[in-house]
Amino acid sequence: xxxxxxxxxxxxxxxRARTDLARPERQRDLAALAAEGPACGMRRSYGDAxxxxxxxxxxxxxxxxxxxxDAETGLLEVEAGARIGEIAAAxxxxxxxxxxxxxxxxxxxxxxxxxxxHGKNHHGDGSFGQHVAAxxxxxxxxxxxxxxxxxxxxxxxxxxxxGQTGIIASAELQLTPKASDVxxxxxxxxxxxxxxxxxxxxxxxTYVVGWIDATARGRSLGRGIVEEGETGRGLVPxxxxxxxxxxxxxxxxxxAPVVRVxxxxxxxxxxxxxxxxxxxxxxFFFPLDRIHDWNRLYGKRGxxxxxxxxxxxxxxxxxxxxxxxxxxxxxxxxxxxxRMGPGRAGHLSFPMEGWTLAVDFPNRTAAAPLIRRLIGKTxxxxxxxxxxKDSLADPAQMAAMYPELDDWRRIxxxxxxxxxxxxxxxxxxxxxxxx
Amino acid sequence: xSTTWIILGGSSAMARAFARAVARQGGSVLLxxxxxxxxxxxxxxxxxxxxxxxxxxxxxxxxxxxxxxxxERLAALEGEVSAAVFTGSMPPQAEIDADPALIEGVLADxxxxxxxxxxxxxxxxxxxxxxxxxxxxxVAGDRGRLxxxxxxxxxxxxxxxxxxxxxxxxxxxxxxxTVKPGFVDTAMTWGLPGMFLVAAPDAVAxxxxxxxxxRRNVIYTPGFWLLIMLIIRHVPEPIFKKLKI
Numbered sequence: 296x297x298x299x300x301x302x303x304x305x306x307x308x309x310x311r312a313r314t315d316l317a318r319p320e321r322q323r324d325l326a327a328l329a330a331e332g333p334a335c336g337m338r339r340s341y342g343d344a345x346x347x348x349x350x351x352x353x354x355x356x357x358x359x360x361x362x363x364x365d366a367e368t369g370l371l372e373v374e375a376g377a378r379i380g381e382i383a384a385a386x387x388x389x390x391x392x393x394x395x396x397x398x399x400x401x402x403x404x405x406x407x408x409x410x411x412x413h414g415k416n417h418h419g420d421g422s423f424g425q426h427v428a429a430x431x432x433x434x435x436x437x438x439x440x441x442x443x444x445x446x447x448x449x450x451x452x453x454x455x456x457x458g459q460t461g462i463i464a465s466a467e468l469q470l471t472p473k474a475s476d477v478x479x480x481x482x483x484x485x486x487x488x489x490x491x492x493x494x495x496x497x498x499x500x501t502y503v504v505g506w507i508d509a510t511a512r513g514r515s516l517g518r519g520i521v522e523e524g525e526t527g528r529g530l531v532p533x534x535x536x537x538x539x540x541x542x543x544x545x546x547x548x549x550x551a552p553v554v555r556v557x558x559x560x561x562x563x564x565x566x567x568x569x570x571x572x573x574x575x576x577x578x579f580f581f582p583l584d585r586i587h588d589w590n591r592l593y594g595k596r597g598x599x600x601x602x603x604x605x606x607x608x609x610x611x612x613x614x615x616x617x618x619x620x621x622x623x624x625x626x627x628x629x630x631x632x633x634r635m636g637p638g639r640a641g642h643l644s645f646p647m648e649g650w651t652l653a654v655d656f657p658n659r660t661a662a663a664p665l666i667r668r669l670i671g672k673t674x675x676x677x678x679x680x681x682x683x684k685d686s687l688a689d690p691a692q693m694a695a696m697y698p699e700l701d702d703w704r705r706i707x708x709x710x711x712x713x714x715x716x717x718x719x720x721x722x723x724x725x726x727x728x729x730x
Numbered sequence: 731x732s733t734t735w736i737i738l739g740g741s742s743a744m745a746r747a748f749a750r751a752v753a754r755q756g757g758s759v760l761l762x763x764x765x766x767x768x769x770x771x772x773x774x775x776x777x778x779x780x781x782x783x784x785x786x787x788x789x790x791x792x793x794x795x796x797x798x799x800x801x802e803r804l805a806a807l808e809g810e811v812s813a814a815v816f817t818g819s820m821p822p823q824a825e826i827d828a829d830p831a832l833i834e835g836v837l838a839d840x841x842x843x844x845x846x847x848x849x850x851x852x853x854x855x856x857x858x859x860x861x862x863x864x865x866x867x868x869v870a871g872d873r874g875r876l877x878x879x880x881x882x883x884x885x886x887x888x889x890x891x892x893x894x895x896x897x898x899x900x901x902x903x904x905x906x907x908t909v910k911p912g913f914v915d916t917a918m919t920w921g922l923p924g925m926f927l928v929a930a931p932d933a934v935a936x937x938x939x940x941x942x943x944x945r946r947n948v949i950y951t952p953g954f955w956l957l958i959m960l961i962i963r964h965v966p967e968p969i970f971k972k973l974k975i
Contacts, residue, residue, distance in 0.1 A: 299921030320743055320917050321768045357743065360775035374771070385779050 307341035308597030312348035336403030342686030343719035375405030394426035411455030421638020424454030455641030475526035488517025509626035602653035642703035690725035739817035747931035753781035762789030791843025840884035
């Protein structure tokens, strides 16, 4: 297998790393690569989760086939490099959807497992890993199939396991039966933090998410738009053509005044009385996928995303975080608030029952100190930050946020004793112990 | 009536992208090659993407004695039968210099194997009065150069063969599209130095299907390679022989 030396980055583009990449196109090539380094996929994690500076990684994007599907039970066997959006597009017309879909359809199945991702239905349907029936790890001796029954510990350490138990070759996913030609979306303005939280708490829909105007202060602090969606049958409206951001935007493109004006317009776009729309499902689940390379809007310095989850009772702490973001003047329009359920499937899974807030920050000088402060507040509140988004936390904060870290470490060290699967993120946070 | 594509070299990234594009449009595919596990995986994927029929069939360009069962399978199918040839191999020129016997394999993969198969398939297309042959050649076949002239020679021979086959099949309603890809992002080019403007296999597959629909004769894909090769073809030989491109 030929190796290609490339400078790669996560989706945030704030951290870059030179890595030697192999890209197998057939399953039988995987065995020879199984011990060479960690897997990477579409690199949609924002920070350094997919990076291995100075080392090797196996890019899985060409192993992206659906291998079998049982139309009675909804069990799909699929190669780990397959993208969630492709699976949804292929199987939705037959009445099936991935049970959990993250905010981008470009995420691979392997990445969704390694991060135990969640979607807009987390409050009801839990995390991605809860719908994985079995998975296959590549080993130098060939594929090894594991299930929650045959290898409960290894399976649990693999879900949300940041790829540390080995390269995931394929997975069996339990899809969910859903008439899903289209999605009916109700959008409603919420005028402040209290109304926002109360509306999310009261929402009954399967898919719920709140957009938050992270520049609004004072009486309007925490205002936004709550979206509720239900899939259904019907004529599919035309989907707009995908566009591409052709070059890195200049620094002022997302400066504070521009973002304030944009957010005002975005907020007022929804009528005061709210509205209901019928959309193609992709427009609702993956709203930004139609703008290819949208991360270039943040310019060549890239951006950071801060995502935390705080326990249910921590509304005051959540409000303080929103306030710190709003007064910083650093936020971008991309900010999301969601009520999470308890569902999680791995030792290092992010979700906990409570409130999750995600905010993008252009990588300006003041951004990193602010995010570090927010991470500190999160730890104090007994919350967590999300490995898929993080690039700034430090090792001391991990044990408090992830109490099962020691159990995970023990299982992972047995599966990968020579630590061949470590990534920049795992080393930065000393997740597998001191180096 | 539906179309069935027999795809030679079905494990290549371009062939896989092409098979999927056919499947999404509701066409059937027979994926022919040597790695049966891999072909079976692609076939399953094509069925789930909409192909009414997708099967893996054993094919080795270097062993024409094994072509019979594929042709019988095709003869048993109703409707239009079309063929797309993605076979080819490109060992480094230095390895060929060290072992000239490698030339035969390169010729078999890129020219004689597919030509023998298409020669046997041609009467079926003539009988049915329709069907398209897509032959994937290469810009390397447009001019012999230092870096890969054996591969280039095999592709040049294939181009000439396809032109003749087009001349023949056009008389009975069939058609032949010669495809000359530039650099495509496949295992063959992965990590090679000097690659630029590398095209995604999906984009190449889409341009091939567009060419089939429009009954184009020869296409370069991506299209700008037409200009690049126009220049390269017209560099006078006294100068060209001194270039290292």
